[in-house]
């Protein structure tokens with residue numbers, strides 16, 4: 432679906448939602464007020480005086496009062512609060528880009544794969560903890576039960592709540608992008624080489640990646656479409672429209688829905704560096720499955736980081752799901768083995784496997800992940816059904832480098848992009864699609880249990896550009 436279709440559909444839904452009855456109100460009768468609140472300015476930038484003045488260190492002003500109210504523009508301090516993405520070659524180095532510096536590095540190669548005997552009798556290694564829903568603390572989100580009659584209404588409400596999550600979660604990116612776009616448009620005089628240089632800079636600052644930035648400016652150059660764009664609003668629309676076109680083209684045939692096992696437990700393995708949000712994502716996803724009536728088991732496969740199993744245990748209790756843990760510094764493969772056995776024997780629907788996030792080098796990482804996968808596959812031939820790489824969106828290009836390393840180590844089937852709410856550069860989604868061709872399947876839009884959403888390209892695009900695109 433094209434950019435303007437998305438915006439028209441969403442704007443229509445919003446209008447319907449805000450105008451429940453057909454009786455025109457005084458506000459509706461006024462053309463200006465009938466305009467969606469998100470409407471971006473139609474500023475014709477023709478000379479110095481008319482250009483929106485942008486001063487480093489000051490808030491950029493959106494010239495249209497309505498848009499300014501709806502979309503407060505981030506201060507440069509906000510937008511620039513993230514460290515410039517450093518290019519790191521090793522997994523350890525990439526892990527250091529995260530705020531939380533884990534204490535230890537573990538040489539997994541030194542850890543023996545469990546011998547068949549050990550695997551057959553791994554009793555001392557792991558501990559299965561059953562958490563009854565009654566004894567568990569109340570989950571952050573209330574369980575919603577619906578009758579069949581309420582299903583349609585429920586679906587609409589769910590859809591609306593997902594859209595709202597995206598809108599709120601992407602507020603920082605939207606204002607960051609808006610601020611950069613305003614700065615760019617303030618400099619816009621004519622479509623010349625400086626224009627394309629500035630455009631590439633704008634895109635790179637927004638984390639869309641160098642390749643995507645160049646692709647975008649090249650395709651705009653080719654089309655010379657911008658030659659006809661007279662106002663800053665038209666220029667802005669053309670740029671965003673082209674970006675969405677390239678984004679959609681790069682994602683053809685991507686399967687974004689999470690895979691499920693045809694029979695038996697669905698096994699999902701989570702990989703990624705420490706601090707990316709693996710545990711939190713597992714906790715959020717477990718809550719979601721539990722609410723959908725599934726029997727869920729967690730495997731605390733990160734035995735190396737002190738406190739990792741405890742952190743997952745807190746989520747298990749909160750969600751009212753079961754967990755298999757092992758001793759600290761024990762063999763994670765033994766935990767995985769116990770968990771998959773348990774999942775099969777006790778008819779669990781879902782097994783979510785946490786893994787270590789920090790290993791000494793790529794070879795160790797590869798060995799460790801391969802070992803876990805082998806154990807899962809031995810017990811359930813088509814498992815793991817998903818290997819989800821958890822990436823922290825605030826680490827920008829570093830997240831891309833991590834993705835390349837992990838993808839070399841194990842076949843990643845999808846990406847969970849966390850902390851999108853914490854970045855002013857949501858363009859990372861475009862870079863991932865363009866450079867990695869691994870589908871983003873889930874997005875983290877906050878720290879609460881409900882702040883996890885299936886990735887939806889339309890909701891994402893709307894959340895990112897709302898207020899910057901004008902639909903006639």
Ligand SMILES: Nc1nc2c(ncn2[C@@H]2O[C@H](COP(=O)(O)OP(=O)(O)OP(=O)(O)O)[C@@H](O)[C@H]2O)c(=O)[nH]1
Nearest residue numbers: 705706707708709710711788849850875876877878
């Ligand atoms: N704002 C925000 N914070 C998040 C999100 N996902 C995770 N976090 C936070 O990120 C921090 C790290 O998350 P964890 O789940 O512990 O990360 P991890 O990858 O499991 O890290 P290790 O346990 O060290 O391997 C926590 O403070 C989480 O609350 C998100 O989508 N948005």
